[in-house]
Structure formats: structure tokens, C-alpha cells
Amino acid sequence: MAISVSQIPHGDPNVDQLYAETRDLRLNGFLLFMVSDLVLFSSIIFAYLYLRNSGQGWPPPGFSRLDVAFAAFNSVVLFGSGVTMHFALENWKHGNFIKFANWMVATIVLGAGFLSGQGYEYWTLYQKMHVSWSGSGIFGASFFTLTGMHGFHVFAGVIYLTVLLLQATNGKYTQHKHFGLTAGTLYWHFVDVIWVLLFSIFYLF
Amino acid sequence: MAVAAAPTHGGGVADHIHPEPHSFIRRYIFSIDHKIIGIQYIVTAFLFMVMGGLLAELIRVQLMNHSGTFVKPDTFNELYSIHGSTMVWLVIIPLLTGGFGNFVFPLQIGARDVAFPWLNMLSFWIFPVAGLMLYSSFLMGAPVAGWTEYPPMSLLGGPGTSMWAAAIFLIGVSSTLTGINFLVTILKMRAPGMTFTRMPLFVWGQLATAPLLMIATTALGAALAALFIERQFGVPFFDPTRGGSPVLWQHMFWFYSHPAVYIMILPAFGMISEIFPTFARKPIFGYKMIAFSTVAIALLSFMVWAHHMFTSGMAPFLQLPFMILTMFIAIPTGIKIFSWVATLWGGKIHLTTSMMFAIGFIATFTFGGLTGVYLSAVPFDLHAHGTYFIVAHLHYVLVGGSLMAIFAGMYFWYPKMSGRIMNEFWGKVHFWLFFIGFNATFIPMHWLGLLGMPRRVAVYDPQFQFWNQFASISSFVMTAGILVFFINAIVSLRTGKKAGANPWGARTLEWQISSPPPYYNFKKVPAVLAAPYDFAEPLPYRGLEGELDPNVPAPVAAGH
Numbered sequence: 001m002a003i004s005v006s007q008i009p010h011g012d013p014n015v016d017q018l019y020a021e022t023r024d025l026r027l028n029g030f031l032l033f034m035v036s037d038l039v040l041f042s043s044i045i046f047a048y049l050y051l052r053n054s055g056q057g058w059p060p061p062g063f064s065r066l067d068v069a070f071a072a073f074n075s076v077v078l079f080g081s082g083v084t085m086h087f088a089l090e091n092w093k094h095g096n097f098i099k100f101a102n103w104m105v106a107t108i109v110l111g112a113g114f115l116s117g118q119g120y121e122y123w124t125l126y127q128k129m130h131v132s133w134s135g136s137g138i139f140g141a142s143f144f145t146l147t148g149m150h151g152f153h154v155f156a157g158v159i160y161l162t163v164l165l166l167q168a169t170n171g172k173y174t175q176h177k178h179f180g181l182t183a184g185t186l187y188w189h190f191v192d193v194i195w196v197l198l199f200s201i202f203y204l205f
Numbered sequence: 206m207a208v209a210a211a212p213t214h215g216g217g218v219a220d221h222i223h224p225e226p227h228s229f230i231r232r233y234i235f236s237i238d239h240k241i242i243g244i245q246y247i248v249t250a251f252l253f254m255v256m257g258g259l260l261a262e263l264i265r266v267q268l269m270n271h272s273g274t275f276v277k278p279d280t281f282n283e284l285y286s287i288h289g290s291t292m293v294w295l296v297i298i299p300l301l302t303g304g305f306g307n308f309v310f311p312l313q314i315g316a317r318d319v320a321f322p323w324l325n326m327l328s329f330w331i332f333p334v335a336g337l338m339l340y341s342s343f344l345m346g347a348p349v350a351g352w353t354e355y356p357p358m359s360l361l362g363g364p365g366t367s368m369w370a371a372a373i374f375l376i377g378v379s380s381t382l383t384g385i386n387f388l389v390t391i392l393k394m395r396a397p398g399m400t401f402t403r404m405p406l407f408v409w410g411q412l413a414t415a416p417l418l419m420i421a422t423t424a425l426g427a428a429l430a431a432l433f434i435e436r437q438f439g440v441p442f443f444d445p446t447r448g449g450s451p452v453l454w455q456h457m458f459w460f461y462s463h464p465a466v467y468i469m470i471l472p473a474f475g476m477i478s479e480i481f482p483t484f485a486r487k488p489i490f491g492y493k494m495i496a497f498s499t500v501a502i503a504l505l506s507f508m509v510w511a512h513h514m515f516t517s518g519m520a521p522f523l524q525l526p527f528m529i530l531t532m533f534i535a536i537p538t539g540i541k542i543f544s545w546v547a548t549l550w551g552g553k554i555h556l557t558t559s560m561m562f563a564i565g566f567i568a569t570f571t572f573g574g575l576t577g578v579y580l581s582a583v584p585f586d587l588h589a590h591g592t593y594f595i596v597a598h599l600h601y602v603l604v605g606g607s608l609m610a611i612f613a614g615m616y617f618w619y620p621k622m623s624g625r626i627m628n629e630f631w632g633k634v635h636f637w638l639f640f641i642g643f644n645a646t647f648i649p650m651h652w653l654g655l656l657g658m659p660r661r662v663a664v665y666d667p668q669f670q671f672w673n674q675f676a677s678i679s680s681f682v683m684t685a686g687i688l689v690f691f692i693n694a695i696v697s698l699r700t701g702k703k704a705g706a707n708p709w710g711a712r713t714l715e716w717q718i719s720s721p722p723p724y725y726n727f728k729k730v731p732a733v734l735a736a737p738y739d740f741a742e743p744l745p746y747r748g749l750e751g752e753l754d755p756n757v758p759a760p761v762a763a764g765h
């Protein structure tokens with residue numbers, strides 16, 4: 001059933017509607033970027049679970065379980081930074097620029113705190129338990145690769161948020177046009193979600 | 206001058222017009238114009254095809270004699286490893302996505318460019334750099350484990366194997382960025398009125414391919430990074446002596462590389478779906494079924510990867526679902542083939558070179574698809590795995606399928622890219638040399654494989670020598686055909702017949718503007734009223750009246 005062109009009235013609803021839908025491309029692009037980043041993490045997580053289940057039990061002989069209490073505390077620090085980030089963006093949207101800056105600083109400090117916590121954990125593992133990236137079989141390989149990838153994301157995020165804060169104080173964004181801040185917030189929540197996954201597979205199960 | 210030409214339609218981002226590039230560098234080297242980037246991809250990929258083809262001929266020369274001494278066995282391993290990697294990552298994928306994708310689909314959806322032109326430029330420039338990195342691995346001891354680089358072999362290969370992993374990783378980054386870019390463009394930047402069911406089928410092909418580029422390639426990136434880290438820093442992932450698993454690599458690799466097969470064929474399907482209705486002067490048969498089956502293939506492609514691993518030690522209860530799901534893929538593929546044949550049926554067929562390649566595509570691709578169904582059956586696969594039957598099958602789908610479609614597309618869109626038509630006589634010479642040479646090269650490999658000749662060997666049992674010599678000589682004929690194509694493509698730039706806007710009488714949007722299209726594509730973004738394939742009706746567009754009229758001025762660029 002071919003649609004005859006002459007039958008289509010001049011005010012074809014599809015014509016007007018579709019054009020109105022064309023909005024911010026960058027947000028869509030950024031969301032898709034996070035989807036592919038998620039696939040990257042998922043692939044390595046798959047590799048970890050595969051190796052873990054094909055081996056001789058977990059943790060492998062000779063390794064004790066990781067320190068859950070400390071990691072839990074460190075997780076709270078990271079999730080806290082997610083909350084402060086949320087408040088920062090909300091305040092920006094309502095025009096409270098001073099409060100925005102305060103919450104941003106809190107987020108950055110908490111993010112850096114998480115990184116130091118992770119550094120401390122790496123150091124104890126290496127010093128006390130002699131667990132290393134290349135010298136401890138698939139245990140060290142998967143733990144340091146995955147948490148390292150995540151840590152790198154947090155590190156990049158701390159830098160990114162600092163840049164955003166500087167840009168915002170220099171007047172790059174307005175109350176209603178603030179794509180960079182939205183993207184930063186999305187990214188930061190994304191890093192939190194990844195940590196939930198990593199925390200469960202390494203420390204809880 | 207800012208107020209001059211307010212866009213006529215609402216004027217969202219999609220109507221943004223870049224300023225005209227004036228310097229040579231901005232226009233042709235670091236261009237952000239999707240059309241120039243598309244042509245850059247095509248030229249670069251064809252240059253790599255010359256390299257990959259050269260490697261293939263060296264392989265065939267070695268195999269002329271059952272105990273050939275043309276190259277050392279180690280060199281032979283390097284030759285086929287780099288040949289395969291080149292053809293997959295530097296030729297077919299860039300041609301179909303970055304090349305034809307970039308040039309054609311934004312025009313077909315009535316956009317002025319892709320969503321992220323700068324990102325597009327970055328995607329392109331990663332590609333030649335990664336290609337040169339791949340070839341530099343020859344200098345340091347190239348990879349020897351084939352394009353699939355299975356560990357533990359790839360862990361033992363020369364230092365170039367790490368370079369290989371890094372190069373393919375970069376190509377993957379480029380693919381991922383392209384996928385994101387294309388997906389946003391197709392979803393958000395279609396001309397007003399172009400609903401999903403009014404999109405040309407080539408756009409459907411790109412729409413289904415973009416998520417594969419985005420998702421599958423990232424998974425491959427993870428595997429490549431792990432291989433690189435294991436080789437360079439000794440971190441165990443795949444080495445079984447240190448707790449790793451070689452089979453893990455196979456899972457990660459094929460989770461990408463099976464969908465990659467569809468990255469290499471779905472855009473080709475789209476091209477064929479444009480060429481058939483145009484030269485049969487008939488609406489495409491089963492538009493919605495073709496579009497739907499494209500998406501179905503893309504979805505199924507993520508669920509079948511382990512059919513490459515039937516011999517790798519897999520639980521039998523897992524083999525069955527992978528076998529059955531693989532066979533399911535034949536259904537949407539069959540739907541397409543029947544729709545194309547039905548499109549030709551009773552049409553007024555114009556046998557241009559492009560059409561001949563498209564018809565040849567159906568023959569060879571169907572053949573390659575059928576051997577694929579054989580191979581999906583576990584018992585048959587156990588027999589044919591790792592033999593020349595696989596080599597025959599994959600060349601039938603990648604050369605007889607993807608590459609034939611690429612040639613069909615070259616003859617079809619060359620006039621739009623250059624403003625001139627490629628010489629038809631030499632085009633037909635190209636077709637016959639290529640078609641005969643190709644089939645004569647690869648048909649014998651089916652029985653060589655069934656008789657048990659293993660792939661990837663530099664010397665072989667004397668009983669296989671006759672058909673190997675036959676294949677080698679035929680491959681020279683095929684290469685001669687490709688040489689004719691290259692010469693034709695270069696010479697026609699100057700001497701080809703002037704094309705005009707629409708030499709084939711095609712109905713999609715890119716043919717309604719001048720050839721080559723101006724940097725802003727459309728003077729006025731048109732409104733789309735129906736799918737483009739109904740040859741009995743007038744063109745389903747509004748707002749194109751001024752496109753070919755020199756008195757209508759170009760639109761004014763906005764911003765920067």
C-alpha cells in the first residue's frame with residue numbers, strides 16, 4: 001500500500017513533530033559514550049568472573065579475603081560525593097551559585113579522599129600481603145585491573161569536576177545553559193554505579 | 206550579515222551550517238565535512254587494500270608449490286596474520302562505515318553534517334595512524350597467530366604482536382566514536398517528516414550497524430588491552446600456566462568479532478537495497494521486512510559468538526543453543542534475499558556495472574551464507590573447523606558479499622562524489638575479471654577443506670597441489686580485475702562522462718542536489734512525505750525546488 005504523495009495534507013504532523021524533537025545532541029552523545037564505557041567495564045568484569053569460576057576456588061589458595069570494613073568506609077566516602085554532586089547541580093539550577101561552589105568543593109574533596117583510601121589499600125595489600133598486579137596470578141590481575149580502571153575514572157572525574165568548577169566561576173555557564181555541569185554530574189554518578197558493581201563482586205561475594 | 210538568511214524550518218542544531226572552508230588544509234586534509242571525511246576514508250582504505258592484496262598474493266605465490274620455499278614459514282604466518290587484520294579492520298569496516306556511511310547517509314536523511322563533525326575528523330585521523338602502526342609491526346616481528354591472535358600463540362609471538370594489539374585498539378576507539386556519532390545523527394537529525402519507516406534502507410543499515418560499532422568494539426578493546434597488558438607487564442589473564450584461560454580470549458574476541466561480521470555486511474545490505482530498486486525501476490519489495498530483518502540480525506549477532514568455539518571445549522548443553530541461534534540468522538537473511546529477488550522480478554533491469562556487481566553479490570553472498578549454515582551445525586563444524594573450508598566460507602561472505610557490494614556502491618555513488626561517471630566498459634571488464642577470478646579462487650578451497658587441508662600452513666600434502674595452483678592463478682585474474690578498477694577510478698576523475706545531479710534516476714535525497722554536493726548539502730532542508738521507493742509517484746519531498754537553480758543563493762553560515 002503505497003502512500004500517495006498527493007494524499008498527504010500540507011500540515012503533515014510528522015513533518016512538524018520530528019523537527020521539534022531535535023534537541024541537544026551533546027547529551028545524547030555523552031550518554032552513548034557512557035554506554036560504551038559501561039561495556040568496557042562489563043567485559044573486564046566478565047573476564048574476572050570467568051577466571052574466578054574456572055579456577056580452584058576463590059580467593060585462590062594463599063590469599064586471604066580483602067578487608068571489607070575499610071573498603072565499605074571508603075565506599076561511603078564515594079557515595080557521599082555522589083550526594084554532594086547532586087546538591088551542587090540542584091543549587092546551580094536554582095541560581096544559588098555560592099552554594100553550588102561549596103557543594104562542588106565538597107565533592108572534589110570526597111573524590112580525592114576516596115582515591116587516597118584506595119591508595120592506602122593498595123599499599124597495605126602490597127606491603128603486608130605481597131599482592132601485586134603481575135605477581136599474584138589472576139587474583140592480583142583482576143583486582144588491580146578493575147579497581148585501577150575505576151580509580152582512573154575517579155581521578156579523571158576529580159580533574160574534570162575541578163575544571164568545571166573553574167569554568168563555572170568564570171561564567172562559562174548560565175542557570176539554564178549548563179551542559180558541562182549536567183555531563184559532569186552524569187559521569188560522577190556513573191562512576192558511583194560502577195563502584196557498586198565492583199564492591200559487590202570483590203568484597204561481598 | 207548575521208540576519209540575512211534565517212532558516213526556514215524551526216532551525217534547531219540540525220540546521221547549523223559550517224562556514225565554507227577556504228584553505229586547502231581545512232578543506233581537504235583536516236576537514237570536518239562528512240563528505241570529504243567519507244572520501245578520505247575510502248581513499249585510505251583502498252590504499253590499505255593494495256597492501257592487504259599484495260600480502261594475499263604473496264601467500265598465493267607461496268602456495269603454488271606444496272613444499273614452497275618462496276618465504277620462510279614464520280614469514281608466511283606474518284603474511285596471513287597481517288593480511289586478515291588489514292582486510293577486516295583497515296579495509297572493509299572503514300569502507301562501509303566511515304567511508305560510504307559518512308558520505309551517503311547524512312545526505313540521505315537531509316542533514317547538513319553528522320552530529321559531531323570534529324569527532325568525525327578525529328575518528329578518521331586515528332585510522333591511518335593505526336594502520337601505519339599495524340604495518341610497523343613487520344619491522345619488529347609481526348604477529349603470527351592469524352587475525353584472531355589466539356593465546357597462547359599470541360603470547361609467544363614477536364614484539365610486533367603488542368603493536369598489533371595497540372593498533373587494533375586504536376581502530377576500535379575510532380569505530381566506537383563513529384558509532385556514537387552516527388547513532389545520534391540518525392536518531393536526532395533526520396529532515397522533518399522523515400519517520401523511521403520513511404528512511405532509505407541504507408540508513409537502516411547504518412542505524413543497525415552503529416550500536417554494533419559502539420558496543421562490540423568496546424568489548425574487543427577490553428580483550429586487546431588485556432592481551433597488551435599481559436604481554437608487556439606480565440599480568441596473567443590468558444596464560445594457563447599462571448591461572449589464566451586461553452578460552453577467555455576466544456569468548457571476548459568472538460563477542461566482538463561475530464557482530465563485526467555484521468558490521469561488515471549490514472551496510473552492504475543497505476547499499477544493495479538502494480541499487481536494486483533504482484536499476485529495476487521498481488519499488489523495493491518488502492521495505493518493512495528488510496528494515497526489520499536488519500535490526501533482527503543486529504540483535505541476534507550478540508547471541509551467537511560461541512559458534513566459533515565448538516572445538517574449544519564447551520559444555521554440550523551450551524553448544525545446542527548457539528547452534529540453533531546461529532541457524533536463526535538465516536531467516537532474516539533469507540527474507541532479504543527473497544525481497545531483493547522479488548524486487549528484480551518483472552522490473553525493467555538496467556544492467557549497469559553497479560547493477561552487475563549487485564546481482565553478483567546475491568549469487569556469491571547466498572552461496573557463502575549457505576556454507577555458514579553448514580558450519581553452524583556442530584557435527585559438521587567439528588569436521589571442517591580449522592580447514593580451508595572456513596577460508597572459503599569467510600572469503601565468500603567478505604569478498605563475495607561485502608567487497609562486491611562495495612564495488613557496486615563505488616560505481617553507484619562515484620558520480621555523486623566526483624561529479625563524473627566511471628567508465629562503463631572498463632567497469633564491465635573489472636566485473637568479469639573479478640567475478641570469474643574470485644569464484645575460481647575460492648570454490649576449490651571448499652573441497653580442499655573437506656579433504657582435510659588445514660588453513661594457515663606454508664607447506665601441505667602434495668595431493669592438494671593442483672587445486673592450490675588453480676586457486677593461485679585465478680587469484681591473479683581477480684587482482685587484475687581490481688587493478689582495472691583502480692585505474693578506472695583514477696582516470697575517470699578527469700575523463701569520465703559528466704554525471705549531472707542524478708545520472709541513475711534514483712529517488713533518495715542525495716540525488717536531488719548537485720554532484721558533488723556543496724559544503725552545506727541542502728540550500729533548504731527539505732520536508733519528507735514518504736519512503737523514497739515508489740517509482741510510480743512524484744518525488745516525496747517538499748522544498749527542493751531551488752537546489753539545482755543557480756539563481757537561488759547558498760544559505761548563510763552560522764556561528765564561528
Ligand SMILES: [Cu+2]
Pocket residue numbers: 462463466509510512513
Ligand atoms: Cu560468527
